[in-house]
Amino acid sequence: MSLNSLVAADPGAVAVLRKPRPSVLRRLNRFLVAAQAWLLPLFLLFLWWFAAAHAWMAPQILPEPSLVFDTAMEMARNDLGSHILTSLSRLLLGLVPGVCLGLALALLLALNQRAGQLFTPLFALWSQVPNLVLIPVLMVFLGIGDNLKVVVILNAALIPMLVHAQAGLRDVPLSLREAARVLRLSFRQRLTRLYLPAALPAIMTGLRLSLSAAWTLLVVVELLASSQGIGYLMVWGRQMFQLDMVFVCIAVIGALGLGMELALQWLDQRVVRWPRPVLTRHTLRTPLNGAWPWVLPVLLLLLWWLATRLAWVDLHTVPSPLAVWQALQHGVADASLSAAMLHSLARYAQGLAWGIAAGLGLGLCCALSATLGRLFSPTLGVLRHIVIFAWLPLLTAWAGTGEAARILFIAIASFFPVFVATLRGVLNVSPQLLEAAQVMRLGSFKKLRWLLLPGAASSIFAGLRLALMYGWLATIGAEYFMASSIGIGSLMINAQQLMSVDIIFAGMLLVSLTGAALNLFGQYLEHRLQGWRHI
Known part of the structure; x- marks a missing residue:
């Protein structure tokens, strides 16, 4: 029987003899490569289900995945949304002023030499104070209300923006500065057409780090002292041994953190169309030549001593x-x-x-x-x-x-x-x-x-x-x-x-x-x- 008669009798038989198209193989290979990323999550999910089903740990400590899903649905119908909105409102109330203040201070320190000599050493010292150790101090002054949370978040957002924005403004090429002088641009024109655009990649880096630090400190302060918010839900679930609630809260915190990071990456790609610096942490360069850098720290120490000496403040709090x-x-x-x-x-x-x-x-x-x-x-x-x-x-x-x-x-x-x-x-x-x-x-x-x-x-x-x-x-x-x-x-x-x-x-x-x-x-x-x- 000839090949033509075979095709006429059964066209599908020749399809077996044909090799798959290269495009099909490439698509299959890409699918298999992408599927490998899901192997570990699926294995962990299976291990979680198997351990819970066979009671490797007590149900109060390791709830079943189905129970966590049902709890998530129930919490979504009840008050989970209000707790998320409470946390996000606290985040915005501290993040926005912290970022704006950090950017304003960076402009002042980078563009004014005398201000840089006076204030940079002080902020360099302050940046070494971990935000966590400020919480017990601020509790003495502000209690455990929303004021505490907003101030902690503001401070967490301030330093990364200040450090990175100042580094970006300081690293504006000298040739561009000289060109601005030759063109006799006003300060406003130099600010809007030279300094801010040139420093925008560093500013976006500072914004991402400020958001990360603020989000972390929000969770910490809600875990430590709060009656509302996503952190409070986690503490309550842990105290009641309802770890299904804790799993849901962890998933929500991760999803919100990932969503905010992706949103900032999208914004970064939209507004910055030139090379970006590596996402790393800068430090404030502290000019210690001469007496000017020590003036403000010494004055603040003297003011602290006078305030306590003359009873301007309560010695039980300061x-x-x-x-x-x-x-x-x-x-x-x-x-x-x-x-x-x-x-x-x-x-x-x-x-x-x-x-x-x-x-x-x-x-x-x-x-x-x-x-x-x-x-x-x-x-x-x-x-x-x-x-x-x-x-x-x-x-x-x-x-x-x-x-x-x-x-x-x-x-x-x-x-x-x-x-x-x-x-x-x-x-x-x-x-x-x-x-x-x-x-x-x-x-x-x-x-x-x-x-x-x-x-x-x-x-x-x-x-x-x-x-x-x-x-x-x-x-x-x-x-x-x-x-x-x-x-x-x-x-x-x-x-x-x-x-x-x-x-x-x-x-x-x-x-x-x-x-x-x-x-x-x-x-x-x-x-x-x-x-x-x-x-």
């Missing part, structure tokens, strides 16, 4: 500088402050080591293996948008409030910045270098040792510096929420309950100095290990 100094001395003499700080540093070092090791290892694995990258990176990329403190109710229910749980929490906080920085750093290594490695036939170990790690070093060290700070903040937060018997965070919370404001101020000073020392240590380590870049 201690004198001498009282804070004496509290420091007594705390060191009776070992209350020194022992608390040593215990905090010990658990910080343990959690930091675990978090950095896990982040560096998994980041390298996901960068070097495309399959592992497709499996883990999308899921971890979504999870990192969940505020780290939102995991506390689940962590305390599953792991308790002991030392192991605190160390685990610190490790989680340190993990994500190192993982993301390592993954991005290795993936962004120059293709020319990779081609050179192939030409030289470098083995896997030599390629990693001599090419990938040095090429990704800047990104990795940026992640390590963030991990140093996030781990320290997580240490203080763990001692706030996990009822640590000893630690600098527990000492400050206990002092706030006893209205011992001198101890609160002394603890805040120690925590701030430790954070500044950790930041300097990160810079020193980066400079020493990357000395070859400065040759």
Whole structure:
């Protein structure tokens, strides 16, 4: 039988003999590659269902996925929306003025040399004070109402915008400034046509970091002291052992955080159409030449002393500088402050080591293996948008409030910045270098040792510096929420309950100095290990 007669008899038979079109194969391959990103979430969902169905943990601690879904539907019909609106309104009330004030101060400090000399050292010192340690102090003055939450969020949004906007304004090319002078542009024209457009990428970076910091502090302050809001729902669900509510709240916090991040990315792409700076953290450059930088800090210290000396303020809420100094001395003499700080540093070092090791290892694995990258990176990329403190109710229910749980929490906080920085750093290594490695036939170990790690070093060290700070903040937060018997965070919370404001101020000073020392240590380590870049 000829081929033509076979086709005439059964046209479908020839379709079996034909090879699939290349476009079909490409579509199938793209589908299979995209499907790999869903394998880990589906496996975790199956593991969750299997563990709950076989009672690996008590139902009060690990509810079934179906129960969580039903709870979400019920909460959506009742008061979940009102709690979300309450949290978002607090966020806006603190974020908008914080961002505007930060931008205004950045313009002042960058465009006025004298103002920069006067105020930059003060804000550089203030940026070293973690927002978490301000909460016990502000509780003394503002109570636990909405004023506390708005002020904390405002301060959290102020510093990132101030630092990045000032860096962007300071880095406007000198040639453009000279061109503006030659054209005799007015100050308003220079501001709207030169400085703000040139600094817009840095301003958008500051806005994203301000939003992230404000969202984190909102969740923290609602967990600590609130009667409404998404954080309050989490605390209430944890206290009632209704962890299905906690799961719903964590999902809502992650979805809102991811949605706000995507909205800002869309806005960034719409308004900035020129090269953007790397999303990293700048520091305020502090000019310490001459006496001008010290004028304002000395004046504020003198004003503080006069206010307490002349009884302009209540000494029960604002201690004198001498009282804070004496509290420091007594705390060191009776070992209350020194022992608390040593215990905090010990658990910080343990959690930091675990978090950095896990982040560096998994980041390298996901960068070097495309399959592992497709499996883990999308899921971890979504999870990192969940505020780290939102995991506390689940962590305390599953792991308790002991030392192991605190160390685990610190490790989680340190993990994500190192993982993301390592993954991005290795993936962004120059293709020319990779081609050179192939030409030289470098083995896997030599390629990693001599090419990938040095090429990704800047990104990795940026992640390590963030991990140093996030781990320290997580240490203080763990001692706030996990009822640590000893630690600098527990000492400050206990002092706030006893209205011992001198101890609160002394603890805040120690925590701030430790954070500044950790930041300097990160810079020193980066400079020493990357000395070859400065040759």
